[in-house]
Amino acid sequence: MTLGAAAIAMALGAAADEPTAEDILNGKAPSVDYSQAERCLRSERIDRTEALNDKYLVFHLHGNETWLAQFPVRCPGLAPNVKLMFEKTNQRICAWDTVRVLYDNGFGMEPTLGPRCTLPKFEPVSEEQVAMLKSAILAARKSSAAKQQANPQ
Numbered sequence: 001m002t003l004g005a006a007a008i009a010m011a012l013g014a015a016a017d018e019p020t021a022e023d024i025l026n027g028k029a030p031s032v033d034y035s036q037a038e039r040c041l042r043s044e045r046i047d048r049t050e051a052l053n054d055k056y057l058v059f060h061l062h063g064n065e066t067w068l069a070q071f072p073v074r075c076p077g078l079a080p081n082v083k084l085m086f087e088k089t090n091q092r093i094c095a096w097d098t099v100r101v102l103y104d105n106g107f108g109m110e111p112t113l114g115p116r117c118t119l120p121k122f123e124p125v126s127e128e129q130v131a132m133l134k135s136a137i138l139a140a141r142k143s144s145a146a147k148q149q150a151n152p153q
Helices: 003-011 021-025 127-150
Strands: 040-042 046-051 056-061 065-070 083-087 092-094 098-103 122-125
Touching (some): 056 127, 065 127, 122 127
Antiparallel strands (some): 040 092, 056 065, 065 122, 083 098
């Protein structure tokens, strides 16, 4: 089962052996099944990209295709609404190409580049799965904030 599918199964109340959203977001879920994963996406088919947080990047393609890149480790600076720069070796975006966050330094100033993050393989997901993953990320963020308020250090 893919990690995206695992998140969806959890959100829909799957069996007890399925990972919870917290397991997925904390990296405690079982290894991802890459049987449906793609190594490359054709650049000209990409309509837009959407960073969900520092571990998940969604590629929205023309024709209502959606692909998820799940970084094995956090990608510093990757967050919703950031500008991204892809460093690639050909006309496709592939696993092992890199992405960097572009930090705007104001009018007339060169942007600052964040660290390079190596892209993983791309998993096919539905828009519904993306919406459920966003909800799980938001719930995990709220839970973490509540725990910090309850136990300030």
